[in-house]
Amino acid sequence: MREYYITKNDSGQRLNKFLEKAVPLLSGGMMHKYLRLKRIKVNGKRTEAAYRLCEGDAVQLYLNDEYFDAPREEDAFRHIHQPQIHIVYEDENILLADKAPGMVVHADERGDQNTLIAHIQAYLYQSGAWNPEDAASFAPALCNRIDRNTGGIVICAKTAEALRILNDRIKGRELEKRYLCVVHGRPQPPDGFIQNYLRRDEKRKQVTLHQTRVPGAKTAQTRYRTLASRNKLSLVECELLTGRTHQIRAHMASIGCPLLGDGKYGTNEKNRPYGETGQLLYAYSLTCRFTQDAGALSYLNGRTFRVQRIPFVAKYFPDYSI
Numbered sequence: 001m002r003e004y005y006i007t008k009n010d011s012g013q014r015l016n017k018f019l020e021k022a023v024p025l026l027s028g029g030m031m032h033k034y035l036r037l038k039r040i041k042v043n044g045k046r047t048e049a050a051y052r053l054c055e056g057d058a059v060q061l062y063l064n065d066e067y068f069d070a071p072r073e074e075d076a077f078r079h080i081h082q083p084q085i086h087i088v089y090e091d092e093n094i095l096l097a098d099k100a101p102g103m104v105v106h107a108d109e110r111g112d113q114n115t116l117i118a119h120i121q122a123y124l125y126q127s128g129a130w131n132p133e134d135a136a137s138f139a140p141a142l143c144n145r146i147d148r149n150t151g152g153i154v155i156c157a158k159t160a161e162a163l164r165i166l167n168d169r170i171k172g173r174e175l176e177k178r179y180l181c182v183v184h185g186r187p188q189p190p191d192g193f194i195q196n197y198l199r200r201d202e203k204r205k206q207v208t209l210h211q212t213r214v215p216g217a218k219t220a221q222t223r224y225r226t227l228a229s230r231n232k233l234s235l236v237e238c239e240l241l242t243g244r245t246h247q248i249r250a251h252m253a254s255i256g257c258p259l260l261g262d263g264k265y266g267t268n269e270k271n272r273p274y275g276e277t278g279q280l281l282y283a284y285s286l287t288c289r290f291t292q293d294a295g296a297l298s299y300l301n302g303r304t305f306r307v308q309r310i311p312f313v314a315k316y317f318p319d320y321s322i
Helices: 015-022 028-036 073-079 116-127 160-171 247-254 268-274 295-300 311-316
Strands: 002-005 040-042 058-061 087-090 094-099 151-157 175-184 191-201 206-210 217-230 233-240 281-288 304-306
Touching: 015 028, 015 040, 015 058, 028 040, 073 116, 087 304, 094 116, 116 151, 151 160, 151 175, 160 175, 160 295, 175 247, 175 311, 191 247, 206 247, 217 247, 233 247, 233 311
Parallel strands: 151 281
Antiparallel strands: 002 058, 040 058, 087 094, 094 151, 175 233, 175 281, 191 206, 191 217, 217 233, 281 304
16 A cells, blocks of 8 residues: 655646546556555545545555555656756756757657756756655646757746746746847848738648748747857847747748757858757746736745856857846
8 A cells, every 4th residue: 555645746636637647557447447446545434536645645445565666757767876967047846947959848759768857857866855755746847848959048847836836927928938049140120010921731740830820830939139240250149929839930030040059940051161950049038027926925026037147158158148
């Protein structure tokens, strides 16, 4: 028998949702069967799948060990002995990490377990800020993602409440995200607004642009401004008004200024003289602009967090300071 004591991070959710996360190998059909047979109980009593767990509840599982043998992505942190993360900001609710280009945020189709979330969880575990035994269904989780070759700020929620609030604020577009990128040429006009529709091609792992709405396409809006130009390159700040896959890369290419190093939306012929093999793009600034009550995270409203040093800015625009 295994027993879980419900903490604040696990409370408020239905029993069936808790079991999906705590015991991922237990199918929905078997869960309902074991509830009927009283092999799953709450506080020693038979209960229903829809029961909402309360802090302090005890969930007893009279299940075979085979149901608890599933390896989970969040267990990857246990193999990291020296976490490698650059922390932009941290408090008891959130952690903002500066992801290095080349690192994935989550395990991808290549099966890479050396992920940003694994390093963050290892750091939190080793520092004593998080104990996986205290919350069976919750683990610190990322609220946003950026591509492997893109660097910059990634938000990690350290509590279930922070995760819920941040996900709601992101859906409401109440987090202002700005990126720096190096592009070929000089954007015309130097400052502008791009709006069209992006459709993702899953097979090609690429997006296509459309001036009118087509099936599967989503509205994409980017505001940009040129910060500096030097030789055949420009440093551009982009503000994402929508958060579509490859949005900045596709949008800048659409105005004739593909990102330096981007072989998917640009050309390797132009990139080759610079020796760059990944797009020079950095999520360098995050501002909280809450329009509704953010509860436990209200203290973040109006605050801006920035990465102070970006290698490609120093390399190609040494006279420009962030």
